[in-house]
Amino acid sequence: MAPEPNEDDGRWQEAGDHATSETIPTDAIIRGTDVVKEYETGGQIVRALKGVDFGIAPADFVAVVGPSGSGKSTLLNLLGLLDVATSGDVRLRGRDVSTFTDRERTRKRKETIGFVFQSFYLIPTLTALENVEMPRMLDRTPTKTRQRARQLLERVGLGDRLDHYPDELSGGQKQRVAIARSLINDPDIVLADEPTGNLDRDTGDRILELFDELRRDENVAVVTVTHDDYVAEAADRVVTLIDGRIRETESRRANFEEGPDP
Amino acid sequence: MxxxxxxxxxxxxxxxxxxxxxxxxxxxxxxxxxxxxxxxxxxxxxxxxxxxxxxxxxxxEGFGGTATVEPDVQFEDGNLTNTELSDGDIDRIRQAAGSATVLPVHEPAGSFVQTQSGTLLFRARVKGLENPGEFYEARNGTMPDNWRRTIVIGARIADQNDLEPGDRLRVNVTDEFDRSFEIAAVLKPQGFSAPLGADRTVFVPASEFESGGYEQAIVRVDTTTGSVDAATQAIEREFNAREQLVRVEQVQEQRExxxxxxxxxxxxxxxxxxxxxxxxxxxxxxxxxxxxxxxxxxxxxxxxxxxxxxxxxxxxxxxxxxxxxxxxxxxxxxxxxxxxxxxxxxxxxxxxxxxxxxxxxxxxxxxxxxxxxxxxxxxxxxxxxxxxxxxxx
Structure with missing residues (x-):
């Protein structure tokens, strides 16, 4: 039975040390075994993932690298409960996700996952603050949501940009709004697709520092798909996908806390 | 907040x-x-x-106490019979209807109306009345008291042809007369439900008609003192006791x-x-x-x-x-x-x-x-x- 989210911050309360030197963490929030994903395009079946194993533990920082078409986005979609595997076993806190209805998947996604999309996908008619509030706008707790959104924006250093619209923000600022938005539901995992792809090095640095802080302070795991070696270097683990298979898993740091101070 | x-x-x-x-x-x-x-x-x-x-x-509403009486035209052996109400019939209607005003109407079959410049007024109908002042009020001009040599016309005819009192129209009625009249008055608009279709009618004095018969009679009862129902029934009894000679229709029915x-x-x-x-x-x-x-x-x-x-x-x-x-x-x-x-x-x-x-x-x-x-x-x-x-x- 999965533990219930804590009312205050919605975070899964995990006991014990999650530092592990194994490739697949044992206390994984989400775990996949021999996962295969096939698509049908133009009458042809394309096998995007050909039997991969994965697991994401609390406060993990995993970088998924690989050439385009290697199945990175497919893997991210499975982790984000946006898609279901064709075969193999994907479990969220021990529960088989293939048994979820669309409605359950949607709810679990809301409770567990935060997304940072490559092109941000901020809603142009909403201010920075409202964009951050967006995932919780239907929750009818406007005061609480607003408080949390404000706090998150201050945290990503945009306390002075609350009422700016996306077209009044720079790329890095939009990215930080997107990150703040991904945290509004107090997720266990943040999935970031090319989080530094559109940013200069300095801004990218700040985003990575922010990820470290969030892992340390909020116990959030970060999984990122990247082409950027520099992002991969900052990760605990680097998973290399080639042609739908994991070729290499490299553990750089057993735990970010043991890594060099930022 | x-x-x-x-x-x-x-x-x-x-x-x-x-x-x-x-x-x-x-x-x-x-x-x-x-x-x-x-x-x-x-x-x-x-x-x-x-x-x-x-x-x-x-x-x-204005015609609330009004009924029309028409001869029940019969078609026998290739001839139309019972096409007119005679002066005698009108007298019988007057007697039957008691206090009602009875207005005999000439409604000739063949007629045309022309302006002085020769334009035909296609849609105008010609009707002969004795005293239009009993029934209608004038919008322009004055209703003639002793009506002989003039005509009064409906509002729609006047508006569509830019006619006003003082203008002249030539009225031709087959077998009766063909002459020019001065317009004495234009009637107030009556609505298309008016019993005589007054808005599209050129009224000429009944005295212009030589024949004695009428095609229609309008019976109007002052509803404060009499009942159009009673008048209708009385006329029906007078004419239609043995066979159907006239058709009596109340405007009320037309309204429905x-x-x-x-x-x-x-x-x-x-x-x-x-x-x-x-x-x-x-x-x-x-x-x-x-x-x-x-x-x-x-x-x-x-x-x-x-x-x-x-x-x-x-x-x-x-x-x-x-x-x-x-x-x-x-x-x-x-x-x-x-x-x-x-x-x-x-x-x-x-x-x-x-x-x-x-x-x-x-x-x-x-x-x-x-x-x-x-x-x-x-x-x-x-x-x-x-x-x-x-x-x-």
Missing amino acids: NPLRWLVGRFPTLALARRNLSRATLRSALAITAVVIGVVAIGAIGTGGEAFKQDQLEAY QFTEFFGTVNQFLIGVGAISLLVAAVTIANTMLMAAIERESEIGVLRAYGYPKRAVVSLLVAESTILGVVGAAIGAPLALGIGMAINQLLLGDPFAFTAAGLRYVGIGVGFGVVTALVAGLYPAWKAANKRPVEALD
Whole structure:
């Protein structure tokens, strides 16, 4: 039975040390075994993932690298409960996700996952603050949501940009709004697709520092798909996908806390 | 917390929907315009039709105590018989009807009317009366007392041909006379329900006719002192005891026929108005489909962030419904304004709305909103069922 989210911050309360030197963490929030994903395009079946194993533990920082078409986005979609595997076993806190209805998947996604999309996908008619509030706008707790959104924006250093619209923000600022938005539901995992792809090095640095802080302070795991070696270097683990298979898993740091101070 | 903020917190879907609409202002405005046209069409046709009906019914009111008597024409051995009422018949009608005014009418079969410049007045009818002043009032000129050498004409003939008292018309009646008359008076408009179709008639003095027979007689009872029913029955008894010689018809009956006929026409017109709302529905569905396609990835983001399908449907349906509500909110006052103009024109009082007329505005508003809501359903359903993965690609 999965533990219930804590009312205050919605975070899964995990006991014990999650530092592990194994490739697949044992206390994984989400775990996949021999996962295969096939698509049908133009009458042809394309096998995007050909039997991969994965697991994401609390406060993990995993970088998924690989050439385009290697199945990175497919893997991210499975982790984000946006898609279901064709075969193999994907479990969220021990529960088989293939048994979820669309409605359950949607709810679990809301409770567990935060997304940072490559092109941000901020809603142009909403201010920075409202964009951050967006995932919780239907929750009818406007005061609480607003408080949390404000706090998150201050945290990503945009306390002075609350009422700016996306077209009044720079790329890095939009990215930080997107990150703040991904945290509004107090997720266990943040999935970031090319989080530094559109940013200069300095801004990218700040985003990575922010990820470290969030892992340390909020116990959030970060999984990122990247082409950027520099992002991969900052990760605990680097998973290399080639042609739908994991070729290499490299553990750089057993735990970010043991890594060099930022 | 300020009230606006409270509202947004309370109805976040509506707030989001409104902002989404403001993104494509022109497109939203066009969709709203389509609804406005539909609502105005239904509302204005409805109220206008009701005003027209009121106007016609008022005209009937003036003839409330009126009946027409016509010979019951028979067709025997290739000949028409019993085509006229004689002077004797008129006397019998007068006696039977008691205190009623009886107005014998010549209604010749072959006649034409020409202006002095030779233009034929095709639609004018010629009727002979003894004393039009008993029945009609003049709008222009004065009704002649001792009527001999002049004519009086209906309002519509005067208006359509720019005629006024003092002008002359040539009137030709087959086998009777062919001469020019001066117009003494133009009658007040009577409405098309008037027993003699007065608005389109040229009245000439009965003395111009040499034949003694009349094609029709109008019986008018002062309803404060007598009853048109009693007069009708008396005339029926006098003439039709053994065989049917005359047909007596009360204007009241014609009024009922008119109401029925008018109801059908009005329903048809409302149907035409409803078609314009159907067009509005197509416009809105198109607008919403475009919006759904344009915002595919944004809707994908909502879904990814845990918005259930239902929330996406609600959002898009809220958008289309707002288009309908705004359209109806603009359309209703416009329809009422047009209704007021028609009321002023026909009834002389801008606020002479009937409950039925106002109901049409309500129906227009209701249909406008519901149409918009329904039109939004399919695009919303389509957008909500798009898998977020596809939407985000």
